[in-house]
Amino acid sequence: MPKINQTLDAEQAAFDAKVQEIEQWWKTPRQSHIQRPYSAARIASLRGLLPQKYASSDMALKLWQQLNDHRKNGTHEMTFGVTDPIIASQMAKYQQSLYVSGALCGFSEVSEPGMDCCDYPMDTVPKVVDKIMKSQLWHSQRQNHYRMLQPKEARSELENWDYLTPIVADGDMGFGGLTSTVKMTKLFVEAGVAMFHLDDLAIGKKKFTVGQGRTVVPTSEYLDRLTAARMQIDIMGAETMLLCRCDVDHSEFITDVIDDRDHKYIQGATVPVHPLREVLKEAAEAESSSLLAVRVEWIKSAKLCTFDEAVKAIASDSEFSLYTTEVGNKIKSLKQRREIAKKIVSKEVFFDWDLPRSREGQYFYNSCVTAVVERALLAAPLGDVTWARMDVPKWDDLVSFHTQVQEVFPDRLFAFGYTGDYDYSTAGFTPEAIKSFPSDLAKMGVAWQVQPIWALQGINYETERFAKLWRERGIEGYVEEIQKKALATKPMTDGFEKPSYSGSYLCDAFWDTIAVRDVGEGSGGKPSERRTADQMAPIRLHIAVLDCDQPVPKVYSQRGLYSDIFETLLRNAAAQISELSRIPLGFSKYDCVQEHLPSSQELSGIDAIIITGSAASAYDNVPWIHTLIHFIRDLYTHHPKIHIFGSCFGHQVLCHALFSTSIAPVVNRDPLGWELGVHPITLSPAFSSHVGPVTSNPKLPSQVLNR
Numbered sequence: 145m146p147k148i149n150q151t152l153d154a155e156q157a158a159f160d161a162k163v164q165e166i167e168q169w170w171k172t173p174r175q176s177h178i179q180r181p182y183s184a185a186r187i188a189s190l191r192g193l194l195p196q197k198y199a200s201s202d203m204a205l206k207l208w209q210q211l212n213d214h215r216k217n218g219t220h221e222m223t224f225g226v227t228d229p230i231i232a233s234q235m236a237k238y239q240q241s242l243y244v245s246g247a248l249c250g251f252s253e254v255s256e257p258g259m260d261c262c263d264y265p266m267d268t269v270p271k272v273v274d275k276i277m278k279s280q281l282w283h284s285q286r287q288n289h290y291r292m293l294q295p296k297e298a299r300s301e302l303e304n305w306d307y308l309t310p311i312v313a314d315g316d317m318g319f320g321g322l323t324s325t326v327k328m329t330k331l332f333v334e335a336g337v338a339m340f341h342l343d344d345l346a347i348g349k350k351k352f353t354v355g356q357g358r359t360v361v362p363t364s365e366y367l368d369r370l371t372a373a374r375m376q377i378d379i380m381g382a383e384t385m386l387l388c389r390c391d392v393d394h395s396e397f398i399t400d401v402i403d404d405r406d407h408k409y410i411q412g413a414t415v416p417v418h419p420l421r422e423v424l425k426e427a428a429e430a431e432s433s434s435l436l437a438v439r440v441e442w443i444k445s446a447k448l449c450t451f452d453e454a455v456k457a458i459a460s461d462s463e464f465s466l467y468t469t470e471v472g473n474k475i476k477s478l479k480q481r482r483e484i485a486k487k488i489v490s491k492e493v494f495f496d497w498d499l500p501r502s503r504e505g506q507y508f509y510n511s512c513v514t515a516v517v518e519r520a521l522l523a524a525p526l527g528d529v530t531w532a533r534m535d536v537p538k539w540d541d542l543v544s545f546h547t548q549v550q551e552v553f554p555d556r557l558f559a560f561g562y563t564g565d566y567d568y569s570t571a572g573f574t575p576e577a578i579k580s581f582p583s584d585l586a587k588m589g590v591a592w593q594v595q596p597i598w599a600l601q602g603i604n605y606e607t608e609r610f611a612k613l614w615r616e617r618g619i620e621g622y623v624e625e626i627q628k629k630a631l632a633t634k635p636m637t638d639g640f641e642k643p644s645y646s647g648s649y650l651c652d653a654f655w656d657t658i659a660v661r662d663v664g665e666g667s668g669g670k671p672s673e674r675r676t677a678d679q680m681a682p683i684r685l686h687i688a689v690l691d692c693d694q695p696v697p698k699v700y701s702q703r704g705l706y707s708d709i710f711e712t713l714l715r716n717a718a719a720q721i722s723e724l725s726r727i728p729l730g731f732s733k734y735d736c737v738q739e740h741l742p743s744s745q746e747l748s749g750i751d752a753i754i755i756t757g758s759a760a761s762a763y764d765n766v767p768w769i770h771t772l773i774h775f776i777r778d779l780y781t782h783h784p785k786i787h788i789f790g791s792c793f794g795h796q797v798l799c800h801a802l803f804s805t806s807i808a809p810v811v812n813r814d815p816l817g818w819e820l821g822v823h824p825i826t827l828s829p830a831f832s833s834h835v836g837p838v839t840s841n842p843k844l845p846s847q848v849l850n851r
């Protein structure tokens with residue numbers, strides 16, 4: 145292996161420059177609110193020598209701007225959870241961000257699906273982010289290419305979606321120890337995430353979804369998680385946003401009492417009782433019918449409460465008032481609280497937080513808004529956005545939480561999740577209050593709002609409807625209720641509504657680009673014969689065929705519709721001419737008699753139109769012919785670049801539409817009736833000079849097409 149050929153001075157100078165660069169970066173408006181417990185030098189020393197660039201940074205800067213704009217204007221972003229790139233592509237039209245939910249991934253992206261216990265592999269959510277991000281990049285490439293195929297003036301009519309929607313993702317509790325959090329962060333940044341959240345739930349103890357005994361980790365462990373993620377983002381030099389989610393609002397347990405800051409929320413028995421885990425063990429051995437009932441009974445008999453509540457229960461009012469003053473707002477461990485109580489309260493306080501501990505060692509925890517606020521305030525400097533995850537959307541708690549955090553961090557960005565199980569009316573919301581809920585939250589700085597698990601209800605509901613329709617009405621139901629509606633609302637160049645156009649131009653362009661190089665270099669052509677980018681643009685030929693009738697049954701059964709016959713003829717002809725054989729031909733077919741005609745959006749992608757024959761006559765007074773005549777006039781006037789060809793009836797109707805006046809129709813019924821037979825024609829010199837010599841019934845297409 146070669147050694148790095150650098151003097152020690154040069155190495156030191158490079159390192160110092162890197163440190164300086166990081167320090168400058170941390171002073172930028174995007175970074176300056178973050179307070180790191182480590183130095184720039186530490187980060188510089190943790191970096192490798194090859195600087196990398198991440199899409200995550202661009203997406204984060206975009207989201208950062210969007211959310212700050214919302215914050216300034218008192219508005220908000222409304223998004224929902226998604227794991228599927230097809231759904232994500234449609235969301236781009238209405239949402240400014242996407243959410244990849246851990247719960248959804250746990251149901252749909254793992255080999256062992258089930259309730260969200262965060263027991264899936266660490267890379268599950270990052271992989272979904274990667275999948276969606278790649279799909280976004282593809283859509284943006286596909287759309288850009290399609291637009292560049294069109295002349296500048298035509299582009300204003302085309303769709304131009306911003307498919308690069310920033311992705312917010314669920315990092316849950318970091319999936320393991322701190323090194324797992326570091327690795328997961330790396331996966332997220334590499335996948336292109338704009339922001340991800342970390343919560344303070346305990347690994348391996350997550351219970352879905354509402355309450356039912358959630359367990360949090362000590363404050364210090366939560367802050368370490370956030371620091372681990374922030375450190376890795378800094379090592380990567382990325383702008384990735386970190387959302388600090390806090391779950392203490394609905395937690396029943398905490399894993400440890402190692403952090404003094406948590407002590408005032410930990411509950412203990414205030415009478416000497418047998419330990420809960422032993423009582424439960426005995427009940428299980430005795431095959432007691434309800435362990436839950438035994439537990440509830442024990443909690444009652446143990447008079448479970450926090451130490452401060454225990455003091456209050458036995459102290460006089462004056463003693464308790466003295467006690468609270470002395471405890472004050474500063475952190476006081478249980479040991480310090482006991483000492484203060486001993487000094488002030490005449491009776492002895494019995495308090496034992498070990499007696500209620502679970503079999504797994506968890507302590508009972510008294511969740512309340514103050515506890516959430518305290519954690520959120522400690523976490524805020526490490527992250528960019530704050531989220532208090534609540535089991536029940538209690539409005540008073542929401543107001544209290546957001547105002548208390550804002551008192552310390554006035555410009556704080558907040559997030560809120562409309563968890564799927566929320567029962568708004570039970571939580572006291574009137575229909576009006578539900579309506580204004582998002583904007584009321586926005587007024588408190590909640591700039592990012594999400595319904596994380598919409599898909600569980602939404603996709604189930606829509607799929608169930610379609611499954612029924614398909615079962616009952618088959619292809620007719622599909623055509624009427626899905627296909628026609630999808631095609632009517634969306635232009636053909638967009639999304640996935642018309643599968644044959646979803647990126648087919650882009651796909652063809654790859655072939656064309658390769659083939660063009662082949663023509664220029666591979667087959668000996670001179671460079672000057674290569675097509676320029678401008679000449680290359682329209683090399684795809686798209687022909688629309690308007691079917692004005694159906695062939696007689698025998699022909700139809702063998703050769704299909706007139707449009708199919710034209711397509712076969714033209715493809716065969718093109719295949720025989722080397723210049724044309726390289727051009728991808730696209731055909732779309734319209735049932736003219738049903739008045740299905742190309743929309744103006746579709747016309748922008750069409751090069752030529754063929755109007756077929758029909759048993760009808762151009763002057764017949766039927767609605768579809770009137771519609772066709774209007775269409776032809778509009779086409780002729782507004783789309784001069786589209787070539788029009790009429791065969792038989794098609795030719796008649798063209799002449800009728802373009803040259804008849806109300807007093808002088810050019811196409812009439814022959815008063816002598818039908819005429820059948822062979823009629824010699826003479827080609828005018830102008831025609832011959834334009835298309836070249838034509839023998840009657842040419843044997844080779846080249847006889848017609850060669851100039």
Ligand SMILES: C[C@](O)(C(=O)O)[C@H](CC(=O)O)C(=O)O
Pocket residue numbers: 225245246247248260314353354533561562563564565596597
């Ligand atoms: C956001 C969430 O973490 C998720 O996995 O989507 C869940 C969703 C839910 O419970 O509805 C959560 O809020 O915990």
